[in-house]
Amino acid sequence: MSDLLAARSQMGVSLAFHIVFAVIGIAMPLMMVLAERRWQVTGHAIYLDLAKRWAKGTAILFAVGAVSGTVLSFELGLLWPRFMEFAGPIIGMPFSLEGFAFFTEAIFLGIYLYGWDRISARAHLWAGVAVAVSGAASGVFVVIANAWMNAPAGFELVNGQVVNVDPIVAMANAAAVSQTLHMTLAAYAATGFAVAGIHAFLLLKDPANAFHRRALEIALIVGAPAAVLQPISGDISARHVAAHQPVKLAAAEALFRTRAGAPLTLGGWPDVAARETRFGVEVPYALSLLAFHDPHAVVKGLDLVPESEWPNVRAVHLSFDVMVAVGTYLALVALWTGWRALRRADLAHDRWFLRAVALATPLGFVAVEAGWMVTELGRQPWVIYGVLKTGDAVTPMPGLVVPFVTFTLLYCFLGVIVVWLLYRHIIRSPAVPEWRGFYMPGGGMRDAGGVS
Amino acid sequence: MTLADLLAGVIFVALNAYAVLGGADFGGGVWDLLALGPRKERQRELIAEAIGPVWEANHVWLILAIVLLFTCFPPAFARLGTLLHIPLSLVLIGIVLRGSAFTFWRYGADEEQRHWGIVFAIASLITPCLLGTTAGAIASGALGEGGGAGGDGFYTIYVAPWLNPFPLSVGLFALIAFAFLAAVYLTLEAREQELQEDFRHRALAAGMGLFLAAVVALLLSLNGAPRVRDGLIFAAWALPLHLLTAAAAITALAALWVRRWRVARVAAVTQVSLILWGWALSQYPFILPPDLSIASAAAPAATLRIVLGALALGAAVLLPSLYYLLRVFKSSAIPT
Numbered sequence: 001m002s003d004l005l006a007a008r009s010q011m012g013v014s015l016a017f018h019i020v021f022a023v024i025g026i027a028m029p030l031m032m033v034l035a036e037r038r039w040q041v042t043g044h045a046i047y048l049d050l051a052k053r054w055a056k057g058t059a060i061l062f063a064v065g066a067v068s069g070t071v072l073s074f075e076l077g078l079l080w081p082r083f084m085e086f087a088g089p090i091i092g093m094p095f096s097l098e099g100f101a102f103f104t105e106a107i108f109l110g111i112y113l114y115g116w117d118r119i120s121a122r123a124h125l126w127a128g129v130a131v132a133v134s135g136a137a138s139g140v141f142v143v144i145a146n147a148w149m150n151a152p153a154g155f156e157l158v159n160g161q162v163v164n165v166d167p168i169v170a171m172a173n174a175a176a177v178s179q180t181l182h183m184t185l186a187a188y189a190a191t192g193f194a195v196a197g198i199h200a201f202l203l204l205k206d207p208a209n210a211f212h213r214r215a216l217e218i219a220l221i222v223g224a225p226a227a228v229l230q231p232i233s234g235d236i237s238a239r240h241v242a243a244h245q246p247v248k249l250a251a252a253e254a255l256f257r258t259r260a261g262a263p264l265t266l267g268g269w270p271d272v273a274a275r276e277t278r279f280g281v282e283v284p285y286a287l288s289l290l291a292f293h294d295p296h297a298v299v300k301g302l303d304l305v306p307e308s309e310w311p312n313v314r315a316v317h318l319s320f321d322v323m324v325a326v327g328t329y330l331a332l333v334a335l336w337t338g339w340r341a342l343r344r345a346d347l348a349h350d351r352w353f354l355r356a357v358a359l360a361t362p363l364g365f366v367a368v369e370a371g372w373m374v375t376e377l378g379r380q381p382w383v384i385y386g387v388l389k390t391g392d393a394v395t396p397m398p399g400l401v402v403p404f405v406t407f408t409l410l411y412c413f414l415g416v417i418v419v420w421l422l423y424r425h426i427i428r429s430p431a432v433p434e435w436r437g438f439y440m441p442g443g444g445m446r447d448a449g450g451v452s
Numbered sequence: 453m454t455l456a457d458l459l460a461g462v463i464f465v466a467l468n469a470y471a472v473l474g475g476a477d478f479g480g481g482v483w484d485l486l487a488l489g490p491r492k493e494r495q496r497e498l499i500a501e502a503i504g505p506v507w508e509a510n511h512v513w514l515i516l517a518i519v520l521l522f523t524c525f526p527p528a529f530a531r532l533g534t535l536l537h538i539p540l541s542l543v544l545i546g547i548v549l550r551g552s553a554f555t556f557w558r559y560g561a562d563e564e565q566r567h568w569g570i571v572f573a574i575a576s577l578i579t580p581c582l583l584g585t586t587a588g589a590i591a592s593g594a595l596g597e598g599g600g601a602g603g604d605g606f607y608t609i610y611v612a613p614w615l616n617p618f619p620l621s622v623g624l625f626a627l628i629a630f631a632f633l634a635a636v637y638l639t640l641e642a643r644e645q646e647l648q649e650d651f652r653h654r655a656l657a658a659g660m661g662l663f664l665a666a667v668v669a670l671l672l673s674l675n676g677a678p679r680v681r682d683g684l685i686f687a688a689w690a691l692p693l694h695l696l697t698a699a700a701a702i703t704a705l706a707a708l709w710v711r712r713w714r715v716a717r718v719a720a721v722t723q724v725s726l727i728l729w730g731w732a733l734s735q736y737p738f739i740l741p742p743d744l745s746i747a748s749a750a751a752p753a754a755t756l757r758i759v760l761g762a763l764a765l766g767a768a769v770l771l772p773s774l775y776y777l778l779r780v781f782k783s784s785a786i787p788t
Contacts, residue, residue, distance in 0.1 A: 060555050066508055067551035071544045073518050077533025078540060084522050085530040089751030092523020096759055099516045100766035106508040107773045111780055114505040118780050130773075165752045167759075397537050397610060410545060414552055421559055 004391050006400035007079040010407055012376070014072055016369055017411045021065030023368055025105075026139045026184065027191030027222055028058045029132035032112075034218050036125055046214055052116075056425045058131070059113050064418055066106070071407070079400070083383050083393035086162065090155050091148045093167040098141035105134040136184060143183045147175035150375065151244055152384050174244055178237040179375070185226045185233050186371065189330055190364025192223015197361030200354040213348045216357070220337050220347075223364075227334035230327050235290070242291035245385060246300035248378035251311045252320035253287055254280065255301045262287040262299040267321055270313045275302075277317070311380040319373035326367035333360055455757065456750035459524045460739060462763060463517050464732050470513035471728060472633060472721050475626075477507045479634025481550065481576020482627070483654060484569060494647060496569065499634075500558065502641040505781045507554070509774065511547075523759055525749040528739045532586075535595050539586050539614050546579030577627065584626025588619030588669075591731055592677040593741040618669070618676025625665040629724050632658035636704065636720040640713045652708055655716070659705045666727070679741050683734025693733070697726040 001009075032054035039047035073095070076084050108130035115124055148154075154170025155162050196219035199212040206212065241249045250256070254265050256275040264287040268280020285295035292299070302310055333356050340347060347353060383390040480499040487495045522529040533540065549571055557568035589595060594613035613619075635655035642648040673681045684690055704719035739746045750756060 056559060060559055063508065063555035064552050066511060067548045070515055070547055073515055074540055074544055077522060077529045078537050081530035081533045085526045088522040088526030088529065089755040092519065092755065093758060093762060095519040096523055096762050099512065099519045100770060102515065103509065103512040103770055104773055106512050107777045110505040110509055111777055115780055165754050167755055395534050395537065397534060398606065403541050406545070410548060417556060421556060425559055
């Protein structure tokens with residue numbers, strides 16, 4: 001394994017690991033606050049239990065996210081010192097802001113977790129709101145920095161020297177809005193459906209369990225609207241990429257030749273040597289239509305640049321198709337949810353609906369990882385698009401396979417433990433017998449309050 | 453003072469805050485490992501209670517220092533990441549294990565809790581040593597262009613700058629300093645007199661150990677870190693600084709002796725902070741001695757100005773929040 005590949009793999013593993021915790025850290029505090037609010041309004045202990053469980057989940061995941069985020073901030077220098085030397089002054093600003101947002105999140109999470117008996121109910125709820133808002137802000141700032149790597153702005157290169165640095169222009173780069181919107185919605189959709197899916201699965205086994213029913217409702221309130229909006233944001237992103245990063249779009253769509261009226265290729269196996277995609281399903285004119293809202297528009301293909309500047313077409317195309325397929329599925333399930341909710345249907349006893357939601361449990365995160373692969377692999381061989389190549393940014397230190405293997409093993413180990421802890425603390429049904437069976441299909445709830 | 457000096461100062465303030473707040477959390481882990489005697493379990497509970505609400509926030513000072521460093525002084529960050537790749541990677545493993553072990557420890561089942569406690573404690577022991585070692589490597593001036601001593605072997609470039617007596621002695625010093633701070637704070641956190649006495653004894657012992665470690669590091673600096681040595685001995689500010697540090701150290705120990713916990717806390721924080729600022733002053737105007745100065749490593753003025761604005765904005769959100777956090781959780785720690 002070459003040092004460059006080892007460095008890229010270590011960064012990839014670190015990001016793939018961290019992104020899960022970052023995404024949950026954005027959305028789970030919102031669910032926790034919604035549950036606490038319902039508890040305050042209804043006085044029903046089941047919501048307090050939910051809020052406390054989700055708070056525990058947030059605490060566990062935040063702790064792992066905090067340390068894996070620390071690893072990333074150091075790895076920027078440990079693996080990509082030349083990138084940071086170049087980019088630090090230009091794009092350090094959103095990282096600094098993220099530092100403050102993260103700080104605020106940590107402070108109010110401490111207050112939220114340990115302050116149940118120390119501050120007023122109102123102050124406690126607002127502490128939770130502060131966690132949710134600053135968590136979302138952290139994500140937005142980090143994605144702005146990534147957007148800059150895709151659409152660099154705010155500096156000029158004169159004889160290889162960076163001049164006229166303007167960090168504000170760098171933050172307001174062309175990809176910032178579309179990427180932050182897409183990632184933030186993805187966080188709510190993936191987390192909402194993951195939590196909803198788990199409780200849907202448990203409801204299939206135990207339909208009378210009021211705890212899982214309430215959890216399902218709140219999780220869908222967070223996940224479903226985001227999943228419905230996500231295709232719209234995806235369209236904004238795709239059109240931006242078509243205009244600013246044509247090679248990435250061409251790789252995502254496995255389009256080898258520039259052409260007008262380009263078809264959309266679903267699935268298939270890109271054959272790079274033959275410059276064609278085998279076994280795919282082609283939808284005529286669809287790519288031109290999607291990318292430029294015009295069926296006859298010219299879409300640039302991979303032939304725009306020499307093959308040495310192509311990303312890994314197979315990985316990018318397949319990741320893209322996985323992301324789009326999952327996004328479509330989640331949006332359809334979300335619409336189904338909305339339709340059923342409008343008709344005041346009994347979701348907890350609709351077994352086909354529960355199965356569809358249960359299937360979604362891992363899918364949102366699959367889409368998040370796939371989408372991340374599209375944007376990161378699709379930018380290669382550039383680390384800063386059109387400006388600095390990844391191979392020129394890597395550290396001169398040899399033997400990088402050692403830290404790569406070490407951190408991979410460490411993260412595998414942590415991943416297993418986190419899953420086990422989450423099962424133990426958040427998912428497992430509470431041992432409160434009164435919460436079983438008080439939910440009556442078709443009717444309201446019998447009062448089972450006071451079980452605190 | 454230039455804008456770059458000011459921002460370097462801000463970064464050092466963040467490191468100082470990390471040392472006296474986050475450092476004490478590391479120290480808590482050390483005392484968890486060394487919990488002894490009939491009140492062993494109560495000591496551990498007290499440590500976990502004291503750390504729990506604040507420790508995530510304390511950790512963020514380090515992240516803040518890092519992001520400010522790579523924004524404002526990118527060549528320094530790049531060189532640190534390259535030449536100190538190995539100890540910094542080990543620090544990261546320590547931070548990851550410690551952070552997750554603490555959480556798993558709090559939320560794990562009873563039967564496996566002790567295992568996580570041990571992981572937490574051991575990571576708390578090793579990480580400060582490595583952090584101190586990296587600080588020592590910087591101070592020793594071994595991180596010059598291309599890796600100090602010259603030569604191009606792997607060992608010469610990536611290992612020799614930090615794996616030698618002076619940086620390691622600074623690592624030991626950092627470990628003891630963090631343990632000292634933690635013990636002093638815990639005398640204030642403890643509700644019961646017996647626990648207070650336990651941590652008073654530990655604080656006194658660590659305070660003496662800190663003095664010895666300081667002497668060892670100073671002796672090793674004679675050969676190992678000429679710039680620090682010259683700064684600490686010959687500079688105009690050296691004598692007053694030493695007198696102040698010594699006064700703070702003696703006050704801390706005396707206050708512990710007569711059980712004036714709050715005085716001891718202020719004095720201990722002052723002592724550790726003065727030692728850090730002594731280091732900073734001794735290597736000024738260099739950010740990475742012997743050749744990378746604050747001015748030559750600084751980002752363009754446009755970046756520095758805007759970061760300063762962001763700092764003001766961030767502080768306006770952060771300081772009231774931090775005050776609220778400490779008021780909610782640390783105001784009731786009244787000695788009995």
